[in-house]
Amino acid sequence: MSEPTHGSGPTDGASPDSAPTPEGASPDSAPTPEGASGDGAHATAPRRRSDRHTAKKHRHPWMRRAAFGVAGVLVVALVLGVAAYVKLNGNIQRLDITSALGDRPTPQATTDAQTNLGPVNIFVMGSDSREGTKLGKGQTEYGMTGARSDTNLIVHLSADRKSAIVVSIPRDSMTMAPRDCKNKNDKVDNGVIRQWNQNFTLGGPACTIRTFEGLTGIFIDHFVVIDFRGFQDMVDALGGVTVCTPEPIDDKDSHLVLKAGKTKVNGQQALGYVRVRKTVGDGSDLGRIDRQQAFLSSVIQEATKSSLLLRPDKLFRFLNATTSAMTTDKGLDIGEMKDIAQSVQKIGTDQIRFVKLPTESYAPDPNRVQWTSSADTIWKAIRKDQPLPGTKVPSGTTTATGSPTTSEPALTVSPDAISVRVSNDSGIAGLAKQTAAELQVQGFKIDSYVTGTGKPTDGVVVRYGPGQKEAARTVAAAYPGAQIRADDLLGSTIELSMGLDSPQAVEVPNRLGTTPLPKPSVTATQSTGPSETIKARTASQDICT
Structure with missing residues (x-):
């Protein structure tokens, strides 16, 4: 059906400026009389313009529909992207502990000349409870009353973003600590000896970081507390993670049963695997750290070799599960996480090193441990943003030392x-x-x-x-x-x-x-x-x- 024509002229569908076209010929291919001059060629121009006008009239609705379709897709993508950002950012619980940290170390490393970035130190803690976390504006509670933390990791990203160090601190370590973390006059230097994981129970992330900074002189840029109850959702969102155990595991407390060798575990099994202790190996926390580090290696390998980044739905499920299980400082929002993630994209898995803090038996209680002098070597390398002694670094790696550039x-x-x-x-x-x-x-x-x-x-x-x-x-x-x-x-x-x-x-x-x-x-x-x-x-x- 033709479009209606307004005004005078033919109404049978033909354009008033057009002429009939012989069957099988295109409008633009009408013959020109032999020997026609330029004036003769010029005389055919109106018909060509009208043909183009007719073609435009027929093409415009489709072009408009296509343009509207593309615009619609872009709008939907933008809305979904904003919605995802708001959703993920809203998942994260935030805790401002700045005023509870007291005097803090001065960062010693400089900004890297190539990346224009400084090193980043992130303290990761595992928690089995969020009770008592009075999070929110105007709150002054810095602890997580009743919570326990069996997992403490220091993640150090080098300023050149070519390597990373992940240090595990044994929960049974006996170290100096502030007598009362709520009293700013109590410091590590004039404090008491306390089991490491008691810092989290008594004062949450604030007391743990305050103790760590006082012992090592390392400035912590961000902290992350992972709720163990959300940990299994993260594993399930990945589609499971492969673990390897040299001996069968049958632990009644964690309801974990695994055969020897490699097994792909779901979230519930993974949670039991990283926490089981008494029925595996020597039953110590040091053996559990070995399993946790191997598990994290498997997670990294799974994420890098899988199509996680190519599957927006799968990626969102993983990020949604991760952020829902997190409590962080106020500076570590989704935007900051994205910037950090982008800056470490080129770190090879062979340059991500997991270290178990060197310890020895604690004389007053053989069931506890204390840090050895080798621990100071690790802390020094992190303070100065230098490679661990005895490790190979990628070619072109520079180390940053001296005063901060600020x-x-x-x-x-x-x-x-x-x-x-x-x-x-x-x-x-x-x-x-x-x-x-x-x-x-x-x-x-x-x-x-x-x-x-x-x-x-x-x-x-x-x-x-x-x-x-x-x-x-x-x-x-x-x-x-x-x-x-x-x-x-x-x-x-x-x-x-x-x-x-x-x-x-x-x-x-x-x-x-x-x-x-x-x-x-x-x-x-x-x-x-x-x-x-x-x-x-x-x-x-x-x-x-």
């Missing part, structure tokens, strides 16, 4: 108004005397300098009493990367601890006098000897090994 506020206290007590905690003779000379030449007053008698420490730590933070900043400026820590037991004198690998002194911006710094005669480096190797498994490793 600009510091101007110093406000003159050196001649500051009294410093220097402690040589490196075990290397002569360091305290040398440090005192480096400070005196810049105008600082030296109260005393002594040699510490305890175990050698690492790096430089500046401790200050009430109202002396600005003075401490001036002292710390002389040693790039120095940590600043409050100590309410100190008076007006600043305590400067010089440990192993302390940097050479530099001139502070507001120094007094012009006499050059004395040339150092003592270097606070560890004595040379057999290089230490930290045992680690990679995510690419066979899960049965």
Whole structure:
């Protein structure tokens, strides 16, 4: 049926400007009289225009429909994308613990020149309860009353985004900890010895992170608490995960029955597998950590080799299950997670290393463990964003050291108004005397300098009493990367601890006098000897090994 024609002219469907076309000929192929001039060719133009006009009249409805269809698809995709973002972001419980962390370490590593990114440290904790988490605006509860945490992982992403380290902390570790995490005057240094997982039970993520930062000097950028009840949904959304056990498992408490060898487990079985302890191996928490690390390797292998990213429905189910089981800090929203995920896309599975923190038996209770000196080697590598000793790194990898690139506020206290007590905690003779000379030449007053008698420490730590933070900043400026820590037991004198690998002194911006710094005669480096190797498994490793 033809479209109605408005105005005068034929109404039988023909255009008033068109002429009949011979059967089988196209409108644009009408013959031109032999020998016709340009004027003759010009005379055929109106018919060609009318033919195009007719064709446009017939084509436009289809083009419009196609355009509307494409626009519709884009609108639907946009709406679904926004809806998915809102849904996933709304799934995550958030907890602001900033004010409960007190004085925190200063990051020591710089931004990588190629990626323009700094290293990222994420603390991952497993929780079997969310009771008592008063989350929400205006709340001041930082704990998870009644919750327990058997899984604690430190995830370190290198600044060049070419490698990652995942360190497991045994739940039975005995370490120093703040006596009361709700009291800001209680710190690790003047605290008590406590079993590691008690920190989470007593004060949730805030107490755990505060204890960790006080022990290691590592700044935690983000934390994630995974609810064990949602963990199995994450595994089910992946379609199951393959595990490998060298011996059959028949555990009545977790209702887990597995044959020896490889088995693809569902969410409920996976939860039992990563938590079972007493009926497998030696029944220790250390054996459970080995299984957890092998399980995480399997998850990474499954996610990288499967079509998870090519299946939006499957990916959404996984992300929905993951975010529904998470509690994070307020800065770790979906946008930040996406940025982190995109930045680590090129990390190979052979450059993701799982490390079990080195421990030894704890003498007062053989059922507990304590960290060995090798643990300090791991923490130092993370602090300085350096490879673990004995590991190979991808070609072109750079390590970032020194002070952070962020600009510091101007110093406000003159050196001649500051009294410093220097402690040589490196075990290397002569360091305290040398440090005192480096400070005196810049105008600082030296109260005393002594040699510490305890175990050698690492790096430089500046401790200050009430109202002396600005003075401490001036002292710390002389040693790039120095940590600043409050100590309410100190008076007006600043305590400067010089440990192993302390940097050479530099001139502070507001120094007094012009006499050059004395040339150092003592270097606070560890004595040379057999290089230490930290045992680690990679995510690419066979899960049965």
